[in-house]
Amino acid sequence: MLKRLLITCMVLCSVYSTYAQVGPVRNCAAQELLEKQNDNPKIAEKRKQIEQHTREFLQRKSKGMAQARTGVLTIPVIVHVIYSNSQENISDAQIQSQIDVLNEDFRKLNSDVSGVPAEFTATDMQIEFSLSQITRKSSTRTSWGTNDDMKKSSQGGVDPIDPAHNMNMWICNIGGGILGYAQFPGGPASTDGVVFSPQYCGSKDKEPVGETFYLSAPFDKGRTATHEVGHYLNLRHIWGDGNCNVDDFVSDTPTASAPNYGCPNYPSKSCTNNGGFTSDMFMNYMDYVDDACMFMFTAGQKARVDAIFEPGGARENLGSSTGGCSLAAPSGLASSNIADNSFTLSWNAVSGAASYDVSVGGTVTTVAGTSRTFTGLTAGTAYACKVRANCASGSGAYSSEITVTTTGSNCYAGPVTLTLVFDDYPAETSWSVTSGGSTVASGSGYSTKGATITETFNVGAGAYTFTINDSYGDGICCSYGNGSYTLRDASNNVIATGGSFGSSESVNYCTEGSGSDTQAPTAPGNLSASGVTQTSATVSWTASTDNVGVTGYDVYVNGSLNGSTTSTSSTITGLTASTTYTIAVRAKDAAGNESPASSVSVTTLSNSITYCDSKGNNTSDEWIQSVQIGSINNNSGSNGGYADFTSQSTSVSKGSSYTITITPAWAGTVYREAYGVWIDYNQDGDFADAGEQVYSRSRTNASSVSGSFTIPSSALSGATRMRVSMKYNADPTSCETFTYGEVEDYTVVVGGSARSVQAADMSDIGLFPNPAFTYTTVHFSVAGDVQDVDLSIFDAMGRSVYKQTISQVSGSHDETIDISSLKKGLYHVVIRGKDMNQTKKLLVK
Structure with missing residues (x-):
């Protein structure tokens, strides 16, 4: 049982028939999933720490040294509906009925709580749920299983949205008779949340007039979600997944030998020594009875849940509290008497405070x-510290955080070396080393x-604090390649190592140094510009050298x-x-030394490009009858020697090949005619650059001519001129x-190439650049009829920050967006059309 304590398993709940019970029942395959998660030692260690934190909180609470959570915690919920038929695409009303059931069950407002036997006491968990967003996605997949595919856009599912602050719910047909499952705290951020099938979402008791919910009895009252959310909040099954020798780590729930099914008659006792109770607590939400027969949580379960919302708790940042203690946050938090293993904290008194909770490195002490x-601290270690005031009814807000670093020689010998092995998506990886709020070294932009x-x-x-980040939220090992990082000191001692984490992982350390590095790197060489457009330019240079090592380059525009x-290289947008701009580049090293600037x-291009004239003066004998390429199919006829068809356009992608067909026409005798096609790839207003004549051919008959050409990777993105001549x-x-x-003159719109397939991850949406600073271009394709497409951007909280409708799209399309007003962070770009609904992550720097 202690082994199970170290790693809380993801719980799978299924329906099957047994000999003792007629009809469907709940059941768990916890052991096999426990063994699967045991393969990841990083998750195992994290969950061990969560359980230790929970035990310490419960011990302090039992001794009156920790303030019980008061007020109501509201958790925002984002629901992802993935459906293969209209029945599975459940209505907003059915989803809202599920939220209503959660609010009743977790606030002890459910009408059936009156059925709790007198020997047990139900409690208000003081948690509410607010439906903040519903996403919907059509899929040809009819069942999803339990391997978290529904949580991954790369597998046809939907990525979680800001799981640190929102509870994500996926409603999809899991298959195999499975009701749902949840991830306990401490698992990967990229799979964090709750999953259940649509026929177990919501309550038939809340059907509005004129609507019939898609539900399956006897699990049609919304208690599947209540049960799974309990796991999500770190509650175990009521029988502890064992027999009478184990329990669920909650003191006020009777020990039971196994799950209960159906609707047992009270009393029903399965263990002789069960803490003095006359019955199993089968009516608890964390047992396996039917929906109609579970209707309570206990105070002990609430205390266990409260622990994950405390400072240092696994879900500390989830939701927001209202009510409870209204005392102000203490001011004037300061440190003194800093030694190797101790320091003193002091703060200003708050009127009405009965005591104070002080958090030092995530450990809370009530004083x-x-x-x-x-005391008992580690030498040379940075501790995050904050304090809050307690009153009789709860606790106020925490003060601003300060960092206190103990003295002493428990530090590593410098310099420190990072060895970083990338996974299959190196562009998602970045890292930094900070000290005192300043960044002294960093890395990103890997390929x-x-x-x-x-x-x-x-x-x-x-x-110092070393932090490694993964913008996708799945670490660098081991789903898509075996990435890792190792931090070592000058004596080759390992400071930190890892690879399996969610969005980020940090380690605090200190160094004794090895003498100050004062030598600056050499200046970047051969600085040059290319790809100059009206709004952007790319500069490149040869690498600088340094006595220790170059850590990066700073790029300046006009100082x-x-x-x-x-x-x-760097693209400036x-x-x-x-x-005319002066662009300068300086190299830098880890000590902060900067090179001379190169x-x-x-000079950017003009917005008003004037192309040279090219006109014939006689088409009485021959002319271009039609031009076909991509979505251009122009039956033009004679136009007096020249025709401006630039209002007609087709979209092309870099690296892709296209065929152009030119059909001539003659009034009489057929002569030798020569054909030429030019595309202004660098958008400089002429066709004189290498590679811009894409096709030439001559013919002495009246047949059409056709030829293929490939759009070069060096072509600038955006609209440009195509000229066809005969x-x-x-x-x-x-x-x-x-x-x-x-x-004849036409327009072609050049877009970026699609992301190369490095694993099973392939999206129809491309973003370039990504990460981006001020602009990004969205590339997507519409396969099928011409249609209107909605382009939206949502922030990490699911709020819409940008939206536009692009009319009448067919084939590939590029749309450049000004993102200069967006704050730094992770966003979700969503493309929706008649036959498409796709999402891509965008990192704004």
Whole structure:
């Protein structure tokens, strides 16, 4: 049982028939999932820490040293409906009925709570749920199983939205008769939440007039969600997944030998020594009885749940509280008497406070006065500290946090070296080293999957925090490649190592230093600009060298810092057309030394590009009858030698091939005619650059001519000019006046190539650049009829921050969005059309 205590399993609830019970019942396959999660030692260790934190909280609470949570905690809920038929696409009303059931059950407002036997006492969990968003996605998949595919857009599901602050629910047909399952606290952020099948969502008791919910008895009162949310909040099954020798780590629930099914008659006792009770608590939400026969939580279960919302708790940031103690947050929190293993904290008194909770590194101690000396600390370690006031009815808000670092020599020998092995998606990985709120080293913008890099930080003695981030939220091991990181000191001692984490992982450490590094890197060499457009330019350079190691480059535009990178190129966006800029680059090392600047002058293109004239003056004998390429199918006819068809456009993608067909027409005799096609790939207003003549051909008959060409990867994104020419008896040029022939101008819209398939992850949406600073271009394809497409951006809390409708889209399409007003962070770009509903993550820096 202690082994089970260390790792709380994801719980799978299923329906099947047994010999003792007629009809469907609940059942759990906890053991096999426990063994599966045991394979990940990082999750095992995290859950061990959660259980230890819970025990310490319960012990302090039993001794009156911890204040019980008061007020009502409201948890926002985001529901993802994934359906393969209209029946599974349950209504908003059915979903709301489920939220209503959760609010009744967790607030002890359910009418059937009156059925609790006198020897038991039901409690108000003081938790409410607020429906903040519903997403819907059509799928051809008819069952999803229990391997979390429904939580991954790469597998056709929907990614969780900000799981640290929202409870995500996936409603989809799990299959195999399975009701639902939940992830206990401490699991990966990328799979955090609750899952259940649509026929077990909501309550038939709350059906509005004229609507029939899609529900299956006897699990049609919404208690499947209540049960699974209990697991999500760290509650175990009432019998502890064992026999009479184990329990659920809750003192006021009787020991039971096994789950109860159906609707047992009270009393029903399965263990002789069960704590002095006359019956199992089969009516508890964490047993396996039918929906109509479970209707209570206990005070002990509430205390266990409260622990995960305490400072340092696994769900500390989930939801927000109202009511309870209204005392102000203490002011003036300060430290003194800092030693190797101790320091003193003090703060200003709060009127009406009976005591204070002081959090030091996540451990909370209740004290009577306004100061306390904390001992038994680790030398050379940074501790986050905050304090709140307690009154008779609960606790007030915490003060602002301060960091206190103990003295002493329990530090590592510098310099420190990071060895980083990337997974299959290196662009999602970034890291930083901070000290005193300042970043002293960082890395991002990686592109080579499976590569290994090393970085050395020679930043002197001090306390530091190393943080590694994964923008997708699934760490760097082991779902998509075996990524890892290792931090070592100068003596090769391991400071930290890992790879399996959610969105980020941090470690605090200190170094004794090895002498100050004062040598700056060399200046970046051969700085040059390319890909200049009206609003952007790319600069590149050769790498600098340093006595210890170059950690990155700062890029400046007209003297202001534009951004930092670890690569030897940078794309600058948000520029103004027809404007000259001075772009400079400096190299930097871990000690903060910067190189001399290298600079280059760049002038952006004009918004009003004027193309050269190219006109014939006689089409009485021959002309271009039609042009076909992509979505352009223009039956033009004679146009007096020249026609401006730039209002007609087709979308193309870099690296893709396209066929153009030109059909001529003659009034009489057929002559030798030559054809040419040009595309202004660099959008500079001419067709004179290498590779911009994409096709040439001559013919002496009246047949159509066709040829293929490939859009180069160096082409600039956006709309540009395509010129098609036909000339009598000589090869045409892009700019000339000739006697016989015709010229037609069209528009092509160049988009980025799709993300390469590195695993099973392939999305129809492309974002470039991503991460982005001021602009990003959304690339997507519409396969089928011409249709209107809605483009939306949601922040991490699920709030809409941008929306537009793109009319009449067919084939591939690129849409450039100004994101300069968005705050830094993770966003979700959503594309919805008649036949599509897809999401892509966007990181704004």
